Amino acid sequence: MTNTALTRVLLVEDNPADARLITEYLAEQSWPNIDADKPTVDHVDRLADARTALTEDVDVVLLDLGLPDSSGVETLDEVLAIGVPAPVVVMTGLDDERVGIDAVEHGAQDYLVKDDVTPRLLQQTLRYAIRREQQQRELRQRNAELALLNQVVRHDIRNDVAVILGWGDGLEAHVDEEGRTYLDRMLSAGEHITNxxxxxxxFLDVLEGDSEPELHPVDLESVLTNEIEKARSAYDNTTITVEGDLHDGLEVVATDLLSSVFRNLLNNAVTHNDKPEPEITVTVTDNGETVSVAVADNGPGIPDSQKDEIFGRGEMGLESSGSGIGLYLVDTLVEMYDGEVVLEDRAERPSASNRTQSGDNDPEGSVFTVVLQRSDPA
Incomplete structure (x- = not known):
């Protein structure tokens, strides 16, 4: 099926009067680009018969949700499970928009209320459903190709960077102090590429998810400690201090990608820091039903006008003027976990101890606070 031509319709309807009316509407000769003897309508009145009749040459399925052998959205699920790529348009006799919305959420391309159907509305709905199905199928194919390309490119980049870092480590004993400065910058850039x-x-793991993520208890102490140790190893000129309620057995509701949240926040605190020796304080607060993890730095701070933009909120993350895909991923993941990320100036926090000498109103640094749900509220 390469165009929106309507040549074969599978009508699954157990009411003879409704089936006859829909068939007459489909045979209307006033429709443009449809011959008098087209489209062909294959009519069945049971789900069992639909399984046999739904073949690769069917362009679209008109499906009544209430059949003698099936009812409700389960009927739609059964039809979609057959695996034939024909779009499904649901028909319902209930003047209830919620029924149609539920059907679309379950995978139907559109829905029609039988009492409202006209020949023109039926034509438009079926043609648009076919076209949307084609576009979605083409998009899935492109996404699959891009995902494969991305995997190959990232693999090759990581391998080449590993070689660069290996040779760089071997050069350390052969450069003077001036050369070491340039070598350190080169190694730091290599680590950044790896990150x-x-x-x-x-990020692609999140985008490629076809359904809601399966949230489960995640050991916060293990994840956070591991990411802090990796950051200390990668940035040996950075001081990272841990404070608060971080302890063994503290679990939050998340997925295995929680580590990416803290990895990106720690990397951001260092790479966007203008101090020769960045200082980061990670403070964990157990609030009973939630856990807050604050990552504070001594960097230049972020203007109020950019505090939302930096996450890519309100616009496409990759086109935002913020710090890039890392913080956009942080915001996306935390929202997925039913949590929130708050960005503040460090001096605004009650426990801030790093106000500048020029006065309390001059903040130094930023604080990214991640609030997550506890898996076992205290």
């Missing part, structure tokens, strides 16, 4: 490839991979 980017990891972040892109995590």
């Amino acid at each position: 980017i490839t990891e972040t892109v991979g995590d």
